[in-house]
Amino acid sequence: MTAVPITASAPKPKGGFKLTPAALIWPALLYLIMTTQVPFFMTIYYSFFRYNLVDPVNRPFVGFANYAGLLTDPDNLRVLGNSAVLTVGTLVLTLLLGGGLAMLLHRNFVGRAFLRTILMSSFLVMPVVTAVIWKNMLLNPVFGFLSWLVTSLGGTPIDFLANHAMGSIVAMVTWEWTPFAMLILLTGLQSLPDDQIEAARLDGASPLQEFRYVVLPHWMQALEVVVLLETINVLQVYGEIYGSTSGGPGVATTNLPYFIYQKAFAEYNIGVASAAGVITVVLTNILAIYLLRMMSKNVSSGGH
Amino acid sequence: MTTLPRTQASIDAASRQRNATIRNTLLTLLTYLLAFIFFFPILWMFLAAFKTEQQAFQTPPVFFFTPILDNFSTALLRYGPALKNSLVAALGSTVLAFVLGLPAAFALAVYPTARAKAVLNWMLSTKFMPAVGVIVPLFLLFKNLHLLDTLPGLIIMYTTMNLPLVVWMMHSYMTEIPFAIYEAAKVDGASVGTEFFGIALPLALPGVSATALLAIIFAWNEVFFALNLTSSDAAPLSVFIGSFKTSEGLFWAQLSAAAVLTVFPVMLFGWIAQRQLVRGLSFGAVK
Numbered sequence A: 001m002t003a004v005p006i007t008a009s010a011p012k013p014k015g016g017f018k019l020t021p022a023a024l025i026w027p028a029l030l031y032l033i034m035t036t037q038v039p040f041f042m043t044i045y046y047s048f049f050r051y052n053l054v055d056p057v058n059r060p061f062v063g064f065a066n067y068a069g070l071l072t073d074p075d076n077l078r079v080l081g082n083s084a085v086l087t088v089g090t091l092v093l094t095l096l097l098g099g100g101l102a103m104l105l106h107r108n109f110v111g112r113a114f115l116r117t118i119l120m121s122s123f124l125v126m127p128v129v130t131a132v133i134w135k136n137m138l139l140n141p142v143f144g145f146l147s148w149l150v151t152s153l154g155g156t157p158i159d160f161l162a163n164h165a166m167g168s169i170v171a172m173v174t175w176e177w178t179p180f181a182m183l184i185l186l187t188g189l190q191s192l193p194d195d196q197i198e199a200a201r202l203d204g205a206s207p208l209q210e211f212r213y214v215v216l217p218h219w220m221q222a223l224e225v226v227v228l229l230e231t232i233n234v235l236q237v238y239g240e241i242y243g244s245t246s247g248g249p250g251v252a253t254t255n256l257p258y259f260i261y262q263k264a265f266a267e268y269n270i271g272v273a274s275a276a277g278v279i280t281v282v283l284t285n286i287l288a289i290y291l292l293r294m295m296s297k298n299v300s301s302g303g304h
Numbered sequence B: 001m002t003t004l005p006r007t008q009a010s011i012d013a014a015s016r017q018r019n020a021t022i023r024n025t026l027l028t029l030l031t032y033l034l035a036f037i038f039f040f041p042i043l044w045m046f047l048a049a050f051k052t053e054q055q056a057f058q059t060p061p062v063f064f065f066t067p068i069l070d071n072f073s074t075a076l077l078r079y080g081p082a083l084k085n086s087l088v089a090a091l092g093s094t095v096l097a098f099v100l101g102l103p104a105a106f107a108l109a110v111y112p113t114a115r116a117k118a119v120l121n122w123m124l125s126t127k128f129m130p131a132v133g134v135i136v137p138l139f140l141l142f143k144n145l146h147l148l149d150t151l152p153g154l155i156i157m158y159t160t161m162n163l164p165l166v167v168w169m170m171h172s173y174m175t176e177i178p179f180a181i182y183e184a185a186k187v188d189g190a191s192v193g194t195e196f197f198g199i200a201l202p203l204a205l206p207g208v209s210a211t212a213l214l215a216i217i218f219a220w221n222e223v224f225f226a227l228n229l230t231s232s233d234a235a236p237l238s239v240f241i242g243s244f245k246t247s248e249g250l251f252w253a254q255l256s257a258a259a260v261l262t263v264f265p266v267m268l269f270g271w272i273a274q275r276q277l278v279r280g281l282s283f284g285a286v287k
Helices: A021-046 A065-072 A074-105 A112-124 A127-138 A145-152 A165-190 A194-202 A207-234 A239-243 A256-265 A270-301 B006-048 B053-057 B070-110 B116-128 B135-144 B151-174 B179-187 B192-203 B205-221 B224-229 B237-246 B252-272 B274-281
Strands: none
Touching: A021 A270, A021 B070, A021 B116, A021 B135, A021 B151, A021 B192, A065 A074, A065 A270, A074 A112, A074 A165, A074 A207, A074 A256, A074 B006, A112 A165, A112 B006, A112 B252, A112 B274, A127 A145, A127 A165, A127 A239, A127 B006, A127 B237, A127 B252, A165 A207, A165 A239, A165 B006, A165 B274, A194 A207, A207 A270, A239 A256, A239 B224, A239 B237, A256 A270, A256 B135, A256 B224, A270 B116, A270 B135, B006 B252, B053 B252, B070 B116, B070 B151, B070 B192, B070 B205, B070 B237, B070 B252, B116 B151, B135 B224, B151 B205, B151 B224, B151 B274, B179 B192, B192 B205, B205 B252, B205 B274, B224 B237, B237 B252, B252 B274
């Protein structure tokens, strides 16, 4: 047996150049390390300095002063609050709307595929386009379509972006992310075997019971995917704010990414912007880990 | 229930059937109505692109008009360079992400080591890194390396954005190839290169095109890096459209034409890749 050469299972070296599996993985890994981890550690480093590009030579080490400044100024705390309102508000609305639309599309009717295509469209619109179109053509208090609608229904025109700025941003982001929730929840529904519903109906389950005990447990995984990915993505919303309110009025619609953009590229305050960046990364990762934990627990306990 | 007279039961069944039909019709109508409401901003933009500036502004809104194409010819004058930049950045970053990601996905799928799962998860976790956590040093590095406002600079960051997606998606497609095929090739003495180019790549080709469509959509619609790392020479469509934000209420028809030209190419891609979109958006968790 030992005399027979068994080389077939191992990759043969060819002409001095040997392609190993590990050598295939490293380029991608190195690329991601170079473009995400290295700059992040540099962000951490900068966050400990008072560093403004207007005066780049004078760069004293200030310890945690940038962090302390960020976390004690009430205006900055409002930025954190804005991020939370935007994320939670959008998440709740998209789950309700997306879930409802998924259930409506999970029926047999003429034009179902067409409506699904129409309904997913807003997810594919570039965020800046959403912002400028909504800001000008829908929400403008004088010429906007919604103002005309409100007036013709007997109301008085509303200056949405001035008086309900955060509500307007939540509406735009909800418009963009509802199709995401809808598509994933619809796919989740479609993987539910029909006979489970039939069985529940034969057992005399009410529609509510049917939803609570048959549909919902099966839906959990899709719901979790929506909650996790939407939270992480909506925390990073930037284009919608950049193109419509520019964070205003005041700081009413300034979220973490927009705040960092202002600090870094309007005030050239590299130290403070870096500290805020580190806070954002830490927050996002705590949330992501927490959500992933919660989900893996649900998956293991939701089997029956 | 069974004690009811037969006739009564059949009447009940008939009325239940009728109620169900009515309810179903109403739900279908509701679905159509909601779809119309959701699509309305896009429709309104599309209509405005064919109006005169005066019509686009008018209150009450104009629904019926003679369409004109002037806005498109005006928008196209400025649209050209931005379109070229968007195309180069989206295609360039997609190609680079595949060059780096395909071999990695192949090795992780066909030669899974104990750490393969950890490597995949780590790559996915880089998607949890907010762009604002890296933008400041990147900006300073790019400035020193003269990469600011250049297409290579944009391609570098879009590749970072799409690489985890490519690895995850292609890994998922390549693990669907029956392992026996690789085994047979190994018995015939195939090298790693032959397995990759001869088996994995051709069999996963449908996955390649679906994933490429997704990567192009994401790169095309990216805003944050575009706005902060480019200004004029390399400015893609997102920056071009952003430049309209100050022309408040002035050129709605022109803005709409430019927006239509920006949105519709990728919307078409998205419509085509609907099924794969769900798989890609959920990183293969929901198929």
